[in-house]
Amino acid sequence: MALDLTTPHDDAILSVGDFTRQVKELLESNLPPCWVRGEISNLRRQQSGHVYFTLKDSRSQLSCVLFRGDAMRQRAELRDGLQVVVYGQVSVYEPRGTHQLICRVVMEDGAGRLQQEFERLKQKLSAEGLFDAERKRPLPSLPRAVGFVTSPTGAAIRDFLSILARRGWRGRIVVIPAQVQGNGAAEQIVAGIEAAQRVDGLDLLVVGRGGGSLEDLWCFNEEIVARAVAACSLPVISAVGHEIDFTLSDFAADKRAETPSAAAELISSGYLEMLDRLDLARDGLHELAARTLERLGHRLDAAGSGLERRHPQPRLEQASLRLDDLNNRLRSGLRHILSDRRSVLKDSIHKLAAYTPESVLRVAGVELKAARERTERASSVQLRQKREYLKQLRTRLENASLKKALDRGFAVARDERGELVCAKSGLKPGQRLALDFRDGEILVRVEDM
Template sequence: MLDDFLKPAADQVLKVSELTRHIKRQLEGNFRQVWVQGEVSNLRRQSSGHVYFSLKDASSQLPCVLFARDAAQQNFQLEDGMELQLFGDLSVYEPHGRYQLIAKVAIQSGEGKLQIEYERLKRKLAAEGLFDKERKQALPKLPLKIAVITSPSGAAVRDFLRILRRRNYGGEVVIFPARVQGQGAATEVTAMLKHADASHGFDLVVITRGGGSIEDLWAFNEEPLARAVAACNLPIISAIGHEIDHVLTDYAADQRAETPSAAAELISSLYLEAVQTLATAEQNLAYYADTAITERGRNLHDFLTRLQLIAPDRQIEHLGMKLDDMENRLGNQLREHVRINKDRLSEQAQQLSEHHPRVKLQLASQSLRTLEHQLLQAVKVCVSAKKEHLSHLQKRHENGDLNATLKRGYTVLQDPKGTIIDSAQTAQEESELIARFHDGQINLEVRK
């Protein structure tokens, strides 16, 4: 009896899948776009690219998944024991009845909101095409005047200039002083960049500073500076921080250098390569000039020797006689050519007179009159034939007409209904007949 009392109504009992769906709707509806922090454990990477792991703290753990598309966008590899901050949505995996976090963004703890803002700006500017390779300019082959935007008292500029001096860079370096850290630093760097861009004579711009935390380097992640770098008319090298540091100016610039020293190495390499190319060209020019002078001297000596052998005076006399002969032949050929052209012109004039429009019109008029006469004759013959044929048809029609036959003495017998009597037997079967003549009809009585 107690079982009957506790037994629920049928509509109050949920299936496991129904209860799981209710829980799924509640969780997914109330826990969207959440941040959670913990330590990575049980990390597992699938061949599909999906990454499964747990995020735990001292008293709990949370199953997590980072799908392949989102995992590929992270700038570091997840490892067991790593402290992370995850951003994503809670979801329930119904087959196992287990809730989990579907992560969209993973950052190492300590970077916080600046890292999220960096990723957002990076995606935004990349989507606008500011980082496209097609926008980037090639660095000059021989940079002779460089604008360096940096702190004039920092270690970065000292390292930069030291490398250039050590590698015998012979160009000019102009320092555009600007703060490279803290509030207002991005504005100063942007102003110096626009000033350098508007100045004349610069071949290259270098924006540089030493390494630091993301907070220290944040000025080079600000959107206005990144846009100014992308819009600059001069080629730009961005040399911010160390090898592991990446800022938005690195992507917007035409070339990234891993360190200030690397930027100096790159520039001096371009300069030294150009100088070496110039030296090689100078040596080649000198060699080719000496070779050409020697060859021309040898040719001149050979020419003088041949000139003595060929006796120029006699050659000139001989050429004079040949010229006279050619003049006579040319005159004869010219007169013959004129005669031939005159004959040809006369022939063409005769042909032209025969094809004169007046002659053409006379011939055409005569031909037209002939055709007109032929046409009239053909019409007369045709009309006569048609008249004769029409008369013949009229006679045939008259001969076939019933009245014409009756006029020739014939009579048509009909019964009272109008049926033609065509035999004596049929006539004997009737009591009365009608005899039809060409000018009327009479009634006849049949005697049997």
């Protein structure tokens, strides 16, 4: 190709800045974000929080930058000589005209390969519908027996049991021991899930372990474990690692718990809610019982007051007083009548003294006889009236007597001294009483006040 060395027109000449900008636009628009593997060198951490380093291999090297926000999210400890896999977008730094990789994710080389395998398996199993929400089963609200496939010596089971004990959960825990890290761990977890399905009475199964690196947790990303979790006949909670850790068993399980401790809280939450509801119901029943007892107490007091008003003893006492009063009035009336008659007789005797003995005697005899007859007649009438009145009073008194009250179905209570018991306020539990009935007396004992 022949070169045209004639002087070009100014419009055809690019400035360095324009050329660099075209290179930038060309690279950034045609080279999408990608993963790059290499070794870190020339690592520099700026006060601004940005991290600069060179990524190299046996054939070339690439300038990289990890801005502050992305650097704070990385879990890998960056250092010179570390083999890493980075994900980022190429860019051109115009002032120097150099290209560099703006990194978003930095992982150790082994973790990178595992992450790629994780994504491959996740897409495969998701395409089969293994992670579909429609196949997720609801967890029992009050599980009575829970299985846990985990290491029996790990911190996960200790934290799990500690949370359940602190929250007062009363169910049964069955630990199915399994290796949860290293070679053969996936097979043991699958065997543990299968064994749990043969345990009688289990309502729920937890599969998990404590935190660790991606390599430590990898057994829960094995395809056989994810399929065993999805195929389990029991509802399954996956509780693997920490809150930021996700495994395939999390997606396959019916419920994911961020940690084993979170799984314990999830299991016991229904129990605590039920306790709260029972506390509310208990308080409501106590309040209802108190109101009912108060209302019945008022009714009992009113009934006791009415019974006291209808007790025969006061009526008998009033009738006795009335009888005594009438008897006294009768005696007084008779004394007045006799006194009047004596006065009349005395006057007659004085008058008799003024006459001759014979006439006086005769007149006196006649008058005395007449007076005696009148007196006898008056006294006889009054006595008959009083006797009739007394007879009526006696009949009324007998009708109001204790015997008549007993004949009408009443009973009279007497204490050990034989005194009448008119109110319950003086009684004591265990006190013995005598109850008088129409046909006899029985002894009773006070049991309940």
